[in-house]
Amino acid sequence: MFRTAARQLKVGNSVVVDCPLSRKSLYADAQTLAAEYNADLAIVECVTLEKDIWQARLAARSRSGSSDRAHKPADWETVQNLIAGYQGACNWTSDGSCKLSKHVVIDTSRGSAMELAASVAIRIGLLSPPADATAGWPNPSRTGLED
Numbered sequence: 102m103f104r105t106a107a108r109q110l111k112v113g114n115s116v117v118v119d120c121p122l123s124r125k126s127l128y129a130d131a132q133t134l135a136a137e138y139n140a141d142l143a144i145v146e147c148v149t150l151e152k153d154i155w156q157a158r159l160a161a162r163s164r165s166g167s168s169d170r171a172h173k174p175a176d177w178e179t180v181q182n183l184i185a186g187y188q189g190a191c192n193w194t195s196d197g198s199c200k201l202s203k204h205v206v207i208d209t210s211r212g213s214a215m216e217l218a219a220s221v222a223i224r225i226g227l228l229s230p231p232a233d234a235t236a237g238w239p240n241p242s243r244t245g246l247e248d
Contacts, residue, residue, distance in 0.1 A: 103134055110138035125193040128201075143203035143225045146194055151210040155180075 106116045122128050122144065135142035149155040156177050163175035174180045184191065193199055194206075205224045207217055222228040 103130055107134055107138070110134070110140055116140070121191075122194070123187055123191045125190075125199055128193070128199065141203065143205070144194065144201055145221050145225075146204065146206045147209050148206060149210045150208045154210040 102118055102120060106118050109116045118131065120127060120131075122131075128144070131142055134140075149158070159174065159176055159180065162173065174183055194201060194204065203225045205221050207221060209217065211217075212220070219228065223230055
């Protein structure tokens, strides 16, 4: 995935990489790539705090057949086993062991995909909310958890 990102950065394209970053070394790889191409690096950590919603999404993934790869578990037990297998290594974004310059945590059970995307763009400085906050723009505090 980082090779594909490098090719896109090399020709001047922006890149979004969908990666669980379950190990700090993957973040280091992303940092190296961003530095090589003088690109900004932002981490958007997606969580679902509503267990019922998370389980329903897994069930839908299983029914749709889109979980054919190991990194896309299709049931709650598999997810729990995967998390246990990380042995805490996946907590590096919140344990203080690594300084993240642009890090946004969003709860994907709050808001539509468009609201969440706009909220992230506002929070990492890609967009400015309009002066009239009632103009249909998302409230970042409603869709997110922390910076």
